[in-house]
Amino acid sequence: MKKKPVSIKSIAEHLKISVTTVSFVLNGKGKEKHISDLLIQKVLNYAKEVNYTPNQIAQSLRTGKSNILVFMVEDISNSFFSKLARIIEDIAYSKGYKVIFCSNENNDEKSIELIRLFKFRQVDGFIIVPSPGIKSVIQELLDENIPVVLLDRYFSDLDCNSVVVDNEQATYNAIQHLIDNHFKSIGFITTDSTQTQMTDRRGGYERAIAEAGLVSNVLVIPYVESSAGTSRDSIKKFIIEVENRDAVFFATNYLAQTGLKVLKKNAPHLINKLGMFTFDDNEFFKIHTPTISAVSQPMVEISTEVMKILLPLLQRKEANESPKRVVLQGKLKIRESSLAASN
Amino acid sequence: MKKKPVSIKSIAEHLKISVTTVSFVLNGKGKEKHISDLLIQKVLNYAKEVNYTPNQIAQSLRTGKSNILVFMVEDISNSFFSKLARIIEDIAYSKGYKVIFCSNENNDEKSIELIRLFKFRQVDGFIIVPSPGIKSVIQELLDENIPVVLLDRYFSDLDCNSVVVDNEQATYNAIQHLIDNHFKSIGFITTDSTQTQMTDRRGGYERAIAEAGLVSNVLVIPYVESSAGTSRDSIKKFIIEVENRDAVFFATNYLAQTGLKVLKKNAPHLINKLGMFTFDDNEFFKIHTPTISAVSQPMVEISTEVMKILLPLLQRKEANESPKRVVLQGKLKIRESSLAASN
Numbered sequence: 001m002k003k004k005p006v007s008i009k010s011i012a013e014h015l016k017i018s019v020t021t022v023s024f025v026l027n028g029k030g031k032e033k034h035i036s037d038l039l040i041q042k043v044l045n046y047a048k049e050v051n052y053t054p055n056q057i058a059q060s061l062r063t064g065k066s067n068i069l070v071f072m073v074e075d076i077s078n079s080f081f082s083k084l085a086r087i088i089e090d091i092a093y094s095k096g097y098k099v100i101f102c103s104n105e106n107n108d109e110k111s112i113e114l115i116r117l118f119k120f121r122q123v124d125g126f127i128i129v130p131s132p133g134i135k136s137v138i139q140e141l142l143d144e145n146i147p148v149v150l151l152d153r154y155f156s157d158l159d160c161n162s163v164v165v166d167n168e169q170a171t172y173n174a175i176q177h178l179i180d181n182h183f184k185s186i187g188f189i190t191t192d193s194t195q196t197q198m199t200d201r202r203g204g205y206e207r208a209i210a211e212a213g214l215v216s217n218v219l220v221i222p223y224v225e226s227s228a229g230t231s232r233d234s235i236k237k238f239i240i241e242v243e244n245r246d247a248v249f250f251a252t253n254y255l256a257q258t259g260l261k262v263l264k265k266n267a268p269h270l271i272n273k274l275g276m277f278t279f280d281d282n283e284f285f286k287i288h289t290p291t292i293s294a295v296s297q298p299m300v301e302i303s304t305e306v307m308k309i310l311l312p313l314l315q316r317k318e319a320n321e322s323p324k325r326v327v328l329q330g331k332l333k334i335r336e337s338s339l340a341a342s343n
Numbered sequence: 344m345k346k347k348p349v350s351i352k353s354i355a356e357h358l359k360i361s362v363t364t365v366s367f368v369l370n371g372k373g374k375e376k377h378i379s380d381l382l383i384q385k386v387l388n389y390a391k392e393v394n395y396t397p398n399q400i401a402q403s404l405r406t407g408k409s410n411i412l413v414f415m416v417e418d419i420s421n422s423f424f425s426k427l428a429r430i431i432e433d434i435a436y437s438k439g440y441k442v443i444f445c446s447n448e449n450n451d452e453k454s455i456e457l458i459r460l461f462k463f464r465q466v467d468g469f470i471i472v473p474s475p476g477i478k479s480v481i482q483e484l485l486d487e488n489i490p491v492v493l494l495d496r497y498f499s500d501l502d503c504n505s506v507v508v509d510n511e512q513a514t515y516n517a518i519q520h521l522i523d524n525h526f527k528s529i530g531f532i533t534t535d536s537t538q539t540q541m542t543d544r545r546g547g548y549e550r551a552i553a554e555a556g557l558v559s560n561v562l563v564i565p566y567v568e569s570s571a572g573t574s575r576d577s578i579k580k581f582i583i584e585v586e587n588r589d590a591v592f593f594a595t596n597y598l599a600q601t602g603l604k605v606l607k608k609n610a611p612h613l614i615n616k617l618g619m620f621t622f623d624d625n626e627f628f629k630i631h632t633p634t635i636s637a638v639s640q641p642m643v644e645i646s647t648e649v650m651k652i653l654l655p656l657l658q659r660k661e662a663n664e665s666p667k668r669v670v671l672q673g674k675l676k677i678r679e680s681s682l683a684a685s686n
Contacts, residue, residue, distance in 0.1 A: 066464070076444060077429035079422060086420035089446055093453070098460060100443035101419060103432055110436070117441055121409070121464065260630045284627035287603045 006052045015046060026052070069099045069310070070118045071127045072111065074152075076103045080253060080280045080297070081129070084151075087303040088127065095311060097124070106193075106223065108133040119146065124314050127151055127306055132195055147313035149306050153197040154325070163305045163326045167197050167279075170295045170330030171204030174277045175249060177293075177332060179212045181340035183247035183275040187217045187238055189259065190251035201251045201279060217245075221255065231255070232262050239274065240267045247275025247338075253282055256292065276337040290336035298328055349395045358389060369395070412442045412653070413461045414470045415454065417495075419446045423596060423623050423640070424472070427494075430646040431470065438654060440467070449536075449566065451476040462489065467657050470494055470649055475538055490656035492649050496540040497668070504656075506648045506669045510540050510622075513638045513673030514547030517620045518592060520636075520675060522555045524683040526590035526618040530560045530581055532602065533594035544594045544622060560588075564598065574598070575605050582617065583610045590618025590681075596625055599635065619680040633679035641671055 008026065012019045022043055024033045030040040071088055073081035089099045100123075104111040111131040118126070125147035130138065135155045141148050142160060154162040178186050188205045191198060202218065209216045219238040221231045235258055239248055250256035256278035263271050277293045278285070285292035305326045351369065355362045365386055367376045373383040414431055416424035424446075432442045443466075447454040454474040461469070468490035473481065478498045484491050485503060497505040521529050531548045534541060545561065552559045562581040564574045578601055582591055593599035599621035606614050620636045621628070628635035648669045 068460070068464070070443075075429060076419065076432070077422075077426045079420075079425070082422070082425035083420045085444075086418060086446060089419070098445065098457060100413075100445055101428075102441065102443055103429060114441060117411070121411070257626055257630070261626075264630050282627075283600055283604075284625075284631070287600070287607050288627070288630065289632040 006047075006050045011043065011047055011050070011052060015042065017043075066122050066124055067097050068123045069097050069125045069127065069314075070114075070123045071099050071101050072104055072114060073101060073129045074104060074106045074131075076101055078254065079282060084299055084303060087299055088306060091303055091307045095307070097314070099127075104129070104131050106131045112137050115141070119144075125149075125310050127310065129153065130155070132193075147310055149309050151302070151306060153195045156196065159323050161309050161323045161325070163302055163309070163328070164197070165297050165302070165330045166327050167200035167330070168204040168207070170332070171201040171249070171251075171279065172208045173204075173330075173332055174279075174293070174295055174338075175205050175208035176212075177334065178247050178249070178275050178277060178338055179208065179214070181275065181338060184214065185217065185242075185244045186214065186247040186249060186275070187219060187242070187245055188249050188251065189219045189221065189235060189238065189255050191223045191255070192220050193223055198251060205249060217242075231258055235259050236262045236266055239263065240270065245274075247277070250276070250278040253278060253280040256285075256294075260288070260292075274337075281333055285333075285335065293335045293338035294333045295330045296333050297330055301328055349390075349393045354386065354390060354393070354395060358385065360386075409465050409467055410440050411466045412440050412468045412470065412657075413457075413466050414442050414444050415447050415457060416444060416472045417447060417449045417474075419444055421597065422625060427642055427646060430642055431649060434646055434650045438650070440657075442470075447472070447474050449474045455480050458484070462487075468492075468653050470653065472496065473498070475536075490653055492652050494645070494649060496538045499539065502666050504652050504666045504668070506645055506652070506671070507540070508640050508645070508671050508673045510543035510673070511547040511550070513675070514544040514592070514594075514622065515551045516547075516673075516675055517622075517636070517638055517681075518548050518551035519555075520677065521590050521592070521618050521620060521681055522551065522557070524618065524681060527557065528560065528585075528587045529557065529590040529592060529618070530562060530585070530588055531592050531594065532562045532564065532578060532581065532598050534566045534598070535563050536566055541594065548592060560585075574601055578602050579605045579609055582606065583613065588617075590620070593619070593621040596621060596623040599628075599637075603631070603635075617680075624676055628676075628678065636678045636681035637676045638673045639676050640673055644671055 008022045009019055012022045017039070021035060021039070024030055024035060025040050025043040026047060069092055071085055073085065076082055076085065085101050092099045102114050104114060108131045111134045115126070115137055119141070126141065127149050128138070129152045130150055135158050138148060138150070138158060138160055148160060150160055150162040152164060154160070154164055175186060186209065188202065190202055206216055219234060221234060225231045239245060239259065239262065248259065250259055263274070272290055279295045281294040281296035285294050305328065309324050351365045352362055355365045360382070364378060364382070367373055367378060368383050368386040369390060412435055414428055416428065419425055419428065428444050435442045445457050447457060451474045454477045458469070458480055462484070469484065470492050471481070472495045473493055478501050481491060481493070481501060481503055491503060493503055493505040495507060497503070497507060518529060529552065531545065533545055549559055562577060564577060568574045582588060582602065582605065591602065593602055606617070615633055622638045624637040624639035628637050648671065652667050
């Protein structure tokens with residue numbers, strides 16, 4: 001049987017006093033309304049005894065505050081996003097905010113549906129890894145003065161807070177490192193995404209290759225295939241079956257994972273010979289043989305910057321100041337897979 | 344400047360008709376209330392033009408339905424939970440439900456705070472990986488007839504739906520496999536958790552070891568250390584500095600990760616010699632050298648069973664039938680690290 005929830009009304013009935021009196025006491029206005037200390041105590045004790053908790057939805061309708069933030073990522077099962085989620089959750093929790101997560105699968109329809117849903121459920125702010133086509137929906141949030149910070153990627157023609165890594169420079173540095181280690185035929189494996197984080201990585205590759213007078217070799221995997229793992233055949237052709245290919249840069253963590261599987265299965269003799277570098281670090285790259293070089297995004301710094309932008313906005317009722325665009329530097333984690341010695 | 348949200352009132356003002364008329368039309372009662380087709384169309388067109396969306400919080404207060412489910416895990420950055428989250432999200436989405444995630448860090452205070460918060464925000468149902476001391480809070484949800492399914496672990500003396508893996512049998516089978524492969528000094532590394540999933544794994548180890556007439560050797564790492572990674576010293580002593588230790592079973596994925604790091608750093612010559620088996624599979628175990636044997640939990644089956652229990656409960660208004668306790672079998676993924684050949 002469904003238990004009747006404890007209400008102000010049922011407390012009033014039990015104590016044989018008016019609903020108004022109970023309401024004043026529970027809203028901390030007992031003194032102000034000249035209710036006796038004895039009665040105040042009696043109401044508070046009984047409310048505690050029956051485990052009364054105010055109807056927070058009604059409360060949220062009054063105050064407009066929920067202390068809930070939404071962190072919408074592309075895919076919560078991608079370790080880059082799940083680790084970031086955990087750090088942001090910890091920082092927010094220490095400031096009195098709960099964070100809820102959801103995945104948009106980089107799909108606009110799903111993004112929009114989720115943003116609308118949470119807006120109506122009156123969350124206090126959004127941290128969003130945006131899918132490609134939701135610029136206007138982000139603009140709507142800004143127009144309604146709802147705090148938003150974009151993460152990992154942004155829209156160059158939208159005035160919105162964002163925290164990203166300098167993908168172009170980090171990739172350039174990694175490719176430069178491979179060149180310094182005498183690799184000459186450096187392939188680049190990426191997805192067909194046209195979002196900033198991916199075009200910038202490719203841009204960094206092209207710049208380093210052009211400056212060194214080398215030839216650019218890019219394998220573009222359709223996004224749907226890249227996460228589904230059915231990209232093995234084309235990666236196999238690109239890495240193993242090209243003569244003189246001596247190094248490869250994986251533009252995402254899951255592409256590296258697929259690449260390592262392909263090598264393990266089809267060309268184990270190449271694992272220690274091929275130069276390898278990947279975007280996004282992972283604990284397992286440190287224990288792989290050889291250890292895998294990676295561009296590491298500064299997770300704690302990213303999360304801290306996001307919350308540094310968001311927290312003041314949450315306190316304020318009035319419009320955003322000019323948006324902040326924070327660009328952080330990725331760090332090269334040089335390991336065995338990219339050193340000349342293994343060439 | 345904050346834009347004024349579009350309301351039924353502002354629509355009525357603009358069209359110079361009554362609020363009641365607009366409300367009837369937008370709630371689909373225009374025909375019923377004998378409002379002309381022309382006026383209905385006019386209201387709908389204008390509502391669309393100004394991007395009117397009903398106040399869903401008020402709607403949810405009326406209907407009591409939000410179509411939101413909460414999946415509370417121990418730690419969203421643990422790949423077992425983040426992968427499960429993604430599968431559950433996909434199944435729920437296809438049934439018209441959104442899933443939001445949060446981590447309780449296996450901490451009772453945080454669990455309780457989050458459960459209360461979401462209860463008040465009127466989510467429709469809970470999937471919970473419970474922290475040790477929240478039995479009474481789960482009981483409260485059940486008393487209020489709120490759909491709950493426990494995952495990964497349960498309370499043996501609480502009548503609540505749950506989906507778990509037979510941790511005892513799966514671990515028993517894995518240890519038995521190591522014994523069959525002639526390992527004789529098999530250590531077991533676990534945490535000090537007294538929750539079912541951990542005590543059952545240890546139980547399976549002890550049973551297999553006792554049946555084989557071997558000696559039990561268990562290293563218990565405090566939970567706080569095990570996830571913080573400061574457990575390296577004790578793991579090092581346990582694996583490397585014990586004479587004749589020829590195999591080790593890691594009771595969790597992150598303990599295995601720490602163990603592999605310790606070996607890589609301190610005793611690389613042991614990596615191909617020591618028998619190794621771990622609970623919970625991971626894509627990287629397939630590309631590690633040697634490949635790592637693991638107990639794989641059936642993620643899709645777990646998620647499907649959870650939703651199979653939850654969905655009918657979400658449709659219903661009345662009390663739960665007798666709770667369902669689903670126990671699934673873990674699968675042994677036998678790889679190089681546990682075979683006699685590598686001994």
